[in-house]
Amino acid sequence: MNQWCFSRQASELHSPSRRYGISLSIESQLCSQYCSYLRQLGSKLRLPHLTIVKATMFCHCFYPRQSTKNDCHTVSTACIFLASKVEDSLRFRKDVVNVAFSNEIQDHIVNQMYKPQYIAAGSVAVAASILKLILPATDKWLEGLDVSPKELNEVIQRIQSKLCRVKTKEVIGSVSSC
Numbered sequence: 001m002n003q004w005c006f007s008r009q010a011s012e013l014h015s016p017s018r019r020y021g022i023s024l025s026i027e028s029q030l031c032s033q034y035c036s037y038l039r040q041l042g043s044k045l046r047l048p049h050l051t052i053v054k055a056t057m058f059c060h061c062f063y064p065r066q067s068t069k070n071d072c073h074t075v076s077t078a079c080i081f082l083a084s085k086v087e088d089s090l091r092f093r094k095d096v097v098n099v100a101f102s103n104e105i106q107d108h109i110v111n112q113m114y115k116p117q118y119i120a121a122g123s124v125a126v127a128a129s130i131l132k133l134i135l136p137a138t139d140k141w142l143e144g145l146d147v148s149p150k151e152l153n154e155v156i157q158r159i160q161s162k163l164c165r166v167k168t169k170e171v172i173g174s175v176s177s178c
Contacts, residue, residue: 016066027063034059034072037103041080044099048089055083073100114155117145122155129160 017027035056042052058079059072077100084091114122121142128135135141142152 015064017063030072031060031063034076037073037076038080041076041096041100041103044103045080045084045091045096047080047084047091048087051083051087051089052080054087055079058082076100114151117147118152118155121145121147121152122159125152125156126159 012024015022015024015027022030038052038055038059042049042055055076056079059076062075062079077096080100081091081093081096084096125135127133142149
């Protein structure tokens with residue numbers, strides 16, 4: 001059998017995802033999510049359409065051999081980076097990581113349904129922490145934003161936990177509070 005061609009039955013029944021209890025419908029949803037993520041990421045990086053298609057193809061080649069339990073954002077980001085090299089639409093690794101990371105943070109926090117002022121204030125607080133800047137000791141800087149300190153702390157903790165989970169050395173190295 002050709003190692004790159006799978007029959008529909010083989011891909012549905014013998015996908016590595018089945019071994020981890022991931023159903024075909026969930027796997028299809030995950031596929032749709034990583035394709036959407038690739039389009040967003042490619043668009044933010046201003047990559048040519050062909051590069052985004054190539055990255056999608058790389059993902060489609062990866063997942064029949066590996067379970068969708070692998071983080072789709074990490075795999076998709078790697079595929080975008082690789083496709084940008086293959087298609088000569090070069091992007092620096094640092095730029096790909098930064099755009100992917102900001103996209104992932106934004107998606108994660110927006111999915112939690114926080115108001116924009118919480119996301120903004122939380123991002124400022126985390127950025128200040130990373131850059132070792134000191135914010136005013138009182139909550140006076142929050143007055144005009146209509147932000148409660150309790151909910152803001154929750155947003156800050158979510159952003160920091162997301163920062164801690166990113167496996168990129170550049171990001172992990174810059175986060176001292178983890």
